[in-house]
Amino acid sequence: MSEKARAFERAIESTARSPDSFSARDVLTTIATDLEAETGGRVDVSVPADLSIRSNRELFELAFANLIENGLTHNDAENPCVTVDLERTTDDRSAVFTVHDNGPGIPDHELAVLERGEETALEHGSGIGLWIVSWSVAALGGDLEFDTAAGGTSVTVRCSAVVEPESPAMA
Incomplete structure (x- = not known):
């Protein structure tokens, strides 16, 4: 947990720098490859190769990795x-992603704590991962929406990042 907190702290400190331009698919594919090796699960990334985002790369990576x-x-x-x-x-040049898993779904009490925006001694989450996602997406100027059902959880992430078309030189 402390390692995740330090990673978030480093990412927040990086917001003082100018935003980076990066390929969303490249970042997501790297995360997928690393986590597949670590967990033995499968991650499918279906993001166009020419989707370039200008934003804080570290916060983007942190949100999606978690x-x-x-x-x-x-x-x-x-x-x-x-x-x-x-x-x-979107028309405002934001990117809207969906992350879906085939697990049991996020428990209601975990989501309630996030929606409330604070934990109490009696009502708290079991980890820091979803908080880091929430804080990272908020710092990117985006928002999150959770949909939990029997077939898993879908999380919609809107990143208020500038979506740039690929330049001909990069094609």
């Missing part, structure tokens, strides 16, 4: 799987 990790490690399916899709880009 979402994907949670989807794999808190998963009781025989073959844990997480999918990451680009749902759409």
Whole structure:
């Protein structure tokens, strides 16, 4: 838990720098490869190669790494799987992603704590991962929406990042 907190602290400190331009698919594929090796689960990334985002790369990585990790490690399916899709880009040039797992779903009490925005001695989450996701996405100027059902959890992440078209030189 302390390692995750330090990673978040480093990412927040990086917000003082200018935003980076990066390929969302490259970042997500790297996260997927690392977590597949670590957990034995499968991660499918369906994001266009030409989706370039100008934002804080460290916060983006941290948010998605924690979402994907949670989807794999808190998963009781025989073959844990997480999918990451680009749902759409918006007129304000934000990117909307969906992260879906085939696990049991996030318990209601975990989501209630996030929605309330604070923990109490009697009502608290079991870890820091979802808090880091929430804080990272908020720091990126985005928002989160959770949908938990019997077939798993879907998390919609809107990143208020500038979505840049790929330049011809990069094609």
